[in-house]
Amino acid sequence: MAGSKNLEEQRREKDGIVYFDRGRLEGRNGRSYDRWAIQTHFVEVGESQAELVRRYVLPLAQPGDLLAFGAKVMAMCTRNVKTKDEVHPGFFAKFMARFAGINSTGVGMHEPYKLQMVIDMCGLPRVLLASFVSAVTRPFGIKGLFYKICGKGVGGIDGFYFRSSFERYKTMGLINPPNPVELCDQLEKDTGIPVVLMDANDIEQNQLGKCTDFPLTDDEIQDAMRDNPSGQGDELTPLILIRPVKA
Numbered sequence: 749m750a751g752s753k754n755l756e757e758q759r760r761e762k763d764g765i766v767y768f769d770r771g772r773l774e775g776r777n778g779r780s781y782d783r784w785a786i787q788t789h790f791v792e793v794g795e796s797q798a799e800l801v802r803r804y805v806l807p808l809a810q811p812g813d814l815l816a817f818g819a820k821v822m823a824m825c826t827r828n829v830k831t832k833d834e835v836h837p838g839f840f841a842k843f844m845a846r847f848a849g850i851n852s853t854g855v856g857m858h859e860p861y862k863l864q865m866v867i868d869m870c871g872l873p874r875v876l877l878a879s880f881v882s883a884v885t886r887p888f889g890i891k892g893l894f895y896k897i898c899g900k901g902v903g904g905i906d907g908f909y910f911r912s913s914f915e916r917y918k919t920m921g922l923i924n925p926p927n928p929v930e931l932c933d934q935l936e937k938d939t940g941i942p943v944v945l946m947d948a949n950d951i952e953q954n955q956l957g958k959c960t961d962f963p964l965t966d967d968e969i970q971d972a973m974r975d976n977p978s979g980q981g982d983e984l985t986p987l988i989l990i991r992p993v994k995a
Contacts, residue, residue, distance in 0.1 A: 755983075760784075763807055768985060772993065775971030780993040783977045784808065785985035788821070790914065797825040797931075798938040805987055809941055814964065818978055818986030819947035819956055820906055822931065823922040830865060830921045832908075837864040840872060844879055857894065859908045865921055866905065870898045901926070903954070904947055928957025935959070944969055946988075948976050964992070 758768040770783040786804050797817070805815055823829060837845075837860035848857035857863045867875050878897035885893055895903040904924030909917045924947060925931055932943040936959040944958035946969075953973045955966060964972065972990050979985055 765804055765807055767808060767989070768979075768983075770975070770977035770988075773972060773975065775968055777968070777971075779968060779971070781972035782991040782993060783972065784989040784991075785977050785979060785983070786987040786989060787983070787985050788987060790916070790984060791821045791824050791986075793824050793827055793829055795825050797822060797935055800825070800987070801935065801939040801941065801943075805941065805989060806939060808989060810991065812992065813941060814962070814990040814992070815941050815943045816946045816948075816969075816973060816978070816988040816990060817932075817935070817943050818988075819904065819924050819945055819954075820922055821986040822925055822928075822945055823906070826925050826931070828923045828925050829907075830923070832861055832919045835861045835864050835868075835921065837861055838867070840876070841867055844875075847879075847883065859910070861908045862905055862921060865923070866898060866902050869902060869905075874898060904956070906947075924956055929960065932957055932959040932962070936961075946973060946978075948973060948978055964990075 755768060758770065760767050760769055766787040768785045768787070770785055772780050772782050774780045786808065788800060788804055791800065800821070801815065841860045841864035845858050845860040845863045848863065857866065863875075875898060878894045881897060882894040901924050905921060906923075907917050907921040908919075912918050925945075928945040932945055935943045942959050942962045944962055944964075945956040947954040947956055953970060953976060955969055958969070973988070977988050
């Protein structure tokens with residue numbers, strides 16, 4: 749995530765739309781990509797993703813531009829959310845959360861509400877197996893097995909952040925939409941700009957799906973997004989305008 753000084757240097761504004769110039773990246777095949785992180789308001793549950801694109805992206809877009817849409821905001825738009833009132837941590841969620849890993853971003857299964865969502869999605873036996881395997885292999889430097897064993901989009905569960913700058917994210921869990929390709933196809937149809945749905949952070953950039961005629965390959969998408977141009981959630985920049993540069 750860029751520091752405050754870098755953000756000030758990157759900040760641009762056009763017709764009331766604030767965006768940040770994340771610079772140009774060169775890909776492995778010689779192609780380059782300019783990227784702009786577009787700032788939005790705090791998106792609430794049920795807002796229209798198409799209206800967000802029309803309001804914030806299209807006034808800045810040029811022919812040939814592409815859009816990376818943040819998964820967290822898409823989950824809000826499509827109502828793939830759970831509040832603390834809807835999640836009831838049981839004994840196993842409370843007990844296992846004590847031993848779960850936590851990293852510098854505060855992301856992990858240390859939160860009983862998040863762990864209970866995993867149990868609800870995958871079933872307790874699979875979660876117990878994943879926890880056991882993760883505990884046994886962690887001392888050997890093997891990471892990520894919990895998520896691989898659970899599967900079913902568990903890695904896409906977001907929210908319940910006690911460190912979040914927004915009170916809403918402290919009491920809400922978000923789940924990646926189960927139909928990302930269909931959502932991207934519909935959003936392109938509604939707005940005219942090709943869309944890829946991304947679940948990105950400073951550690952990894954997960955591509956959930958893209959519209960069927962998206963012009964970049966999966967590797968090229970990773971090249972364009974490898975430095976996480978969306979930053980972190982408190983920047984409110986979930987929409988990334990990608991402009992491929994001709995060689």
